[in-house]
Amino acid sequence: MTDCLPTERDGANGAWRGCPPAPAIDPASPLLFVINASAGALDLDAKRAVIQAALASHGRKGELLSCNPGNLAQVATAAAVRALERNTAVIAVGGDGSLNTVAQAAHAAGCAMGVIPYGTFNYFARAHGIPTEPLAAARLLLDARPQPVQVGGINDRVFLVNASLGIYPELLQDREAFKARFGRSRWVAFIAACNTLLRAQRRLRLHIDTGIDVRDLQTLTLFIGNNPLQLQQFGAEPADTLAGTPGDGSLAALVLRPIGTVAMIRLMLHGAMGRLGEAAGIESFEFLSMVVKPRLSRGHRTVKIAFDGEVARMRTPIDIRVLDQPLYLLKAPASTSATRPPGP
Structure with missing residues (x-):
């Protein structure tokens, strides 16, 4: 084809x-x-x-x-x-x-x-x-x-809704454990997310190249959205800088900067109210393709990635793009x- x-x-x-x-x-x-x-x-x-x-x-x-x-x-x-x-x-x-x-x-x-x-x-x-x-x-x-x-594509995988690295893959694994214990519901998923975020410690150091912009940053998670409904529910739609919209012409990136416990609680409240984009520590932007190079410990060449609720390890660098x-x-x-x- x-x-x-x-x-x-x-x-x-x-x-x-x-x-x-x-x-x-x-x-x-x-x-x-x-x-x-x-x-x-x-x-x-x-x-x-x-x-x-x-x-x-x-x-x-x-x-x-x-x-x-x-x-x-x-x-x-x-x-x-x-x-x-x-x-x-x-x-x-x-x-x-x-x-x-x-x-x-x-x-x-x-x-x-x-x-x-x-x-x-x-x-x-x-x-x-x-x-x-x-x-x-x-x-x-x-x-x-x-x-x-x-x-969307992340290395050799397709994703429909989202992909991420950092704390979000851990959040998904915690959510499955909570569901197994307390049942399947959106509230169980929300409580599991709060539990994960409040103990967030690990910081990622990333080098990101979108072909338009290059940046080095520290983050707790890099979240990629291909679904406008999910982004609307979070209240985290990025500014319109490219033709089309996330999920229909582009992808959205959300970066969660390292923040303290009190700021994390405020962030969760913003997310629960669908106003995540207003929270301190959140940056969002549109892109078509992006290469992500995490700084890993010596001897490590893979990083944990989540895509559409699944979790796997992928070799770096991580190539993320709208598939042709x-x-x-x-x-x-x-x-x-x-x-x-x-x-x-």
Whole structure:
């Protein structure tokens, strides 16, 4: 497939120019559902029942491919290749982490992808007008058509919502531990975040080159946003300095400077009220590409990275950019971004 150059993209209305046609969808070809059996509150049988009910109501066929986190990538890769060969789509059934794994496979293969969300926040689905109620999402994708959407790249990985290094990966690991103990909810996630931030100690020394600006800085975390809904909820949208907006033409970077405990408490309160951009110690800016070189201890060549809720180690330097090639997402023709919900 031919790359779509960022300069050929009209970020103001989400159109992509210079791209090949969207992948064909044959209604007679079964959709391929990749189901993360461990994602969300519902068990596997309940998830399968939702999909089967939607398929039956539309007279469509589907193959339900159940897997666990350990073999999710393998199942998704095989399904994406089959989807392209059969003129159909691969459907991710799970939370943002599961969606990331399927998107990695769909983007590499060039096939269309659909989403049935089962996560806690479901930022990706909500930003693209996909219902968070699974049956409604399943029904929508059966009438949807592939439309190009922006994805970010961090080294050799795709990300849909965000990527980060520093304290944020630790926050995600603490959040999973809190969820395992206290259950899945936004308030549990918020309390876990407060616990992590209040004991934040480790500082990163970073050399950042955006091709426009070069800087050296100390930070507790570098957060990269590709999702306007999440940035709006934080109240941390950067100043508009590039064509398009984060998630639709550019990416957003948020830098958390080292601050004391009292200032950290104030920062958390600002974040809870959706006014993170007003807090002391937060800097944000737009960019298209960025190379990050952390200063590491002798003998260390990797750094912990979080992307869409997953955590892995990557070799430095870290290359972060808007990818030229979009992801072809099944969306309703007239879909619009979801409105900002209440809560943390």
